[in-house]
Structures are given as C-alpha cells and as structure tokens.
Amino acid sequence: MSNTKALLTKYVYSSFSLLVILPTILTISYFIFIATPQYVSEAQFVVRGEGVAPPGALASLLETTGSGSATSEDTYAVQDYMMSRDAMDLLIKDDDLQSIFARRNADFIARFPNFLQGQTREHFYRYYQRHVLAELDSTSGISTLSVRTFSPQDSQLLARSLMIAAEQLVNRMNARQRENLISSSRKELESARAALEEVNGKIAEYRTKVSLIDPLKQSAPVLAQAHELTVMLTNNQGQVEQLQVAAPHSPLLPVLKERIRILKKQIQAITGSVVGPDNSLVPRITEYDALATQRTLYEKQLEGAALALEAAKTRADRQRLYIDEVVQPNLPDYPTYPKALATTLIVFVTLAALYLMGKLLIAGAREHQAT
Structure with missing residues (x-):
C-alpha cells in the first residue's frame, strides 16, 4: 500500500513538473536568453x-x-x-x-x-x-x-x-x-454664367441683324425731334386760330397753314419710323427690351451665385x-x-489552474467508477 502511494505521489509530482514547471522554466529561459x-x-x-x-x-x-x-x-x-x-x-x-x-x-x-x-x-x-x-x-x-x-x-x-x-x-x-x-454652388455659378453668355450672344446677333446697338437709346433722338415738331405744330395752330379771329384776311394765314401741313407730314413720317408696321423701331425696341431684361435677370443670378459660392467656401473653411x-x-x-x-506568472498560474482542474476531473471520474 505504501509503495502504491509512493508511486502515485511520484506520478503526481512528475506530471506537475512536466505540465507546469517545465513550461514555466522554458518561458523564463526564453525571456532570459532569447527574447x-x-x-x-x-x-x-x-x-x-x-x-x-x-x-x-x-x-x-x-x-x-x-x-x-x-x-x-x-x-x-x-x-x-x-x-x-x-x-x-x-x-x-x-x-x-x-x-x-x-x-x-x-x-x-x-x-x-x-x-x-x-x-x-x-x-x-x-x-x-x-x-x-x-x-x-x-x-x-x-x-x-x-x-x-x-x-x-x-x-x-x-x-x-x-x-x-x-x-x-x-x-x-x-x-x-x-x-x-x-x-452645387459652383454648378449654379457656371449655369448662370452660361445663361448670361447665351443671352449676350443673342443680343449680339440681334444687333447685327437690325444694325442697331441699342434701339431704345437710338430712338430717343428721333422721339425728341418728334416732340419738338409737335411743339412747333401746336404753336402754329395757335397762331392760326388767333389770326382767324383777329385778322381773317391776313396774308400770314396761308403761310402758317402751309407750315402746319409740312409739320404734320414730318411728324407723321417720324412717328411712322418709330411705330410703323414694317421697319419701325417699336418691334425692335420690344424684342431688344426682352433680351435686355433677360440679361439683367441673369446678371443678378450670376451675382447671387457668386456670393453663394463665396459663402460656401467660407463655410467649408x-x-x-x-x-x-x-x-x-x-x-x-x-x-x-x-x-x-507578468507573462511568466500568467503562464505558471494558467498551467497550474489547468493542471488542478484536470486532476480534480480525473479524481472525480475515478471516484465515480469506484462507486
């Protein structure tokens, strides 16, 4: 019986040395001589x-x-x-x-x-x-x-x-x-710039077609001349009315009436050139004014898009x-x-715990078989 206990004790120590002590010694040797x-x-x-x-x-x-x-x-x-x-x-x-x-x-x-x-x-x-x-x-x-x-x-x-x-x-x-x-702000800016360039191109084509740079400005002198002739016509008509009352047989009456006829003809010619049905300035002014309005709108859009782009850059910064x-x-x-x-202690404690768990499991299994 004593021999069996001695052999069992020897087996326990040898297994403990093999499974726990030896790996721990190898770990220490690695850290001392190799690591x-x-x-x-x-x-x-x-x-x-x-x-x-x-x-x-x-x-x-x-x-x-x-x-x-x-x-x-x-x-x-x-x-x-x-x-x-x-x-x-x-x-x-x-x-x-x-x-x-x-x-x-x-x-x-x-x-x-x-x-x-x-x-x-x-x-x-x-x-x-x-x-x-x-x-x-x-x-x-x-x-x-x-x-x-x-x-x-x-x-x-x-x-x-x-x-x-x-x-x-x-x-x-x-x-x-x-x-x-x-x-997105850059795309809006490019879109507004492209639209403005397109309408500027249309204005250039229109100016070439009608041979006028700005129909509205160029019609101003004509309208001013028509206004002056209208004032002269009104003055002459007033003189005729006065003479017809004061001196109906005055020799100035035929002269004034002829002058009135010429003024009316000149006014009609000027007015026809501005508002006539064919090559008058009114259709040209209307078409040009529509293009100019588009250009103003696109200029404002371009300015707003430029401000939005700068604001986006500031926000990004x-x-x-x-x-x-x-x-x-x-x-x-x-x-x-x-x-x-730390690693050596972890190795030793882990292996020792595993060894004890294995030993307890084996002892429990033997006890179960014995019963």
Whole structure:
C-alpha cells in the first residue's frame, strides 16, 4: 500500500513538473536568453474642427449631435486608418515596414515571419495590428498612438510616419468635404454664367441683324425731334386760330397753314419710323427690351451665385479638420516589451489552474467508477 502511494505521489509530482514547471522554466529561459527587447514609441493627438473643442465626456453629454459628434467620428476614422491595411501598405512602400519587423537581431518567435504563423500579407496584417495601436480616451478626447518594434529609432520612425499619413488623410477628408460643400454652388455659378453668355450672344446677333446697338437709346433722338415738331405744330395752330379771329384776311394765314401741313407730314413720317408696321423701331425696341431684361435677370443670378459660392467656401473653411499633436512621437529610452515577469506568472498560474482542474476531473471520474 505504501509503495502504491509512493508511486502515485511520484506520478503526481512528475506530471506537475512536466505540465507546469517545465513550461514555466522554458518561458523564463526564453525571456532570459532569447527574447529581444521591444520598444514602444507613443504619440498623442486630437482631431479638431475649426472652432470646435475636442470631444470629451462632458461634450458627449451636452452634444448628442452637431460638430462635436462629427469631430468624434473623424477621430475614430483617423484611428481606424492608422491600423488599416492602407496605412500598412503605405509604411511598406515608404519605410520598408517588413524589413523593420524582420530584423536579424530579433528573436525567431517575435519577428515576422516566424514558425507560429503564415507568411501571407493577411498574416502580416494581423502581426501589424498587434504592434500598432490607436486608442481614444473618451474622458479627455485625446488619442494615443503606440508603435512597437525591436529598435527605438524604428518605433519613432513608424510613429512619425503614421502621424504624417494621418495628416494627409485629414487633408483628403477636408478636400472632399470642401468639394461637396461648394460643388452645387459652383454648378449654379457656371449655369448662370452660361445663361448670361447665351443671352449676350443673342443680343449680339440681334444687333447685327437690325444694325442697331441699342434701339431704345437710338430712338430717343428721333422721339425728341418728334416732340419738338409737335411743339412747333401746336404753336402754329395757335397762331392760326388767333389770326382767324383777329385778322381773317391776313396774308400770314396761308403761310402758317402751309407750315402746319409740312409739320404734320414730318411728324407723321417720324412717328411712322418709330411705330410703323414694317421697319419701325417699336418691334425692335420690344424684342431688344426682352433680351435686355433677360440679361439683367441673369446678371443678378450670376451675382447671387457668386456670393453663394463665396459663402460656401467660407463655410467649408470653418468646417476644416486638422490634427493637433499633443505629444510628438518619442524616442523610447528602455524596452517596454516583453513583460517577462507578468507573462511568466500568467503562464505558471494558467498551467497550474489547468493542471488542478484536470486532476480534480480525473479524481472525480475515478471516484465515480469506484462507486
């Protein structure tokens, strides 16, 4: 019986050593002899709009809609971009990202590629997401970018490149937003300008057709002459009436009557040239006046469209986004990873807990069989 207990005790200790102690020792050995130090460079930034405070907890409570929430959405967009495949591809192109994570001095477990995962672009993207993190502090509204590599210089370089890429993204967002805001106003301006050019072309064609620059202005002297002749006609008619009463046999009467006949003929000729049915000025004035009215209307529309475009540009400038760097990417002084002590304790506690659970399950099964 004592031999059985001794063998059981020996088995328990050997299994515990094999399943718990040995992996823990291997973990400690990895951190001491193999693991490569990893450095974290951090940068803090805020995505702001013109005249808009950064989104914090109080702002979120007071502003459920409007510019505050819009800026918060833009902050999340910038963070997602930093951790996106597009940002990764940009770093691969500009900073040779794959070479940075494949340093020869990096250990075979931490670097990429390694035997724990594949070597495809998708596997590298998952690896990238574990080494680049962008988070928003909802209380302060400040976003923190963390980049982890095997060199302080590489971490700072990638963090700075991501900040530059984020600024370029914000600039593209501003350009799209500006274009969306002013595109309709620009189309209205172009439409009004085209309509004005069309009516100006019609006026030019009409002037060529009737050989008149401005029928209304050019008819003014003719009408003034007709008015003068009418005044003269009225005066002569008054003189004739006076002579017929005072001196009916005066020799001036035939002269005045002849003058009246000539004046009437001249007035009729002038009036006919203005209001006659054929080539008179009235139809020309009417047609020209309609074109001139259209031109005035389109000029006002063009002026209003120009003012609307300037107002849209001003509004677009006020809604411009920009990145305010609170803390620039730093150069780490000491490695942050790997966290040897914490990881070792986690490994030991986890394996010990699993071992105890397995032991209890086996004991329960044996007891069940015995009964």
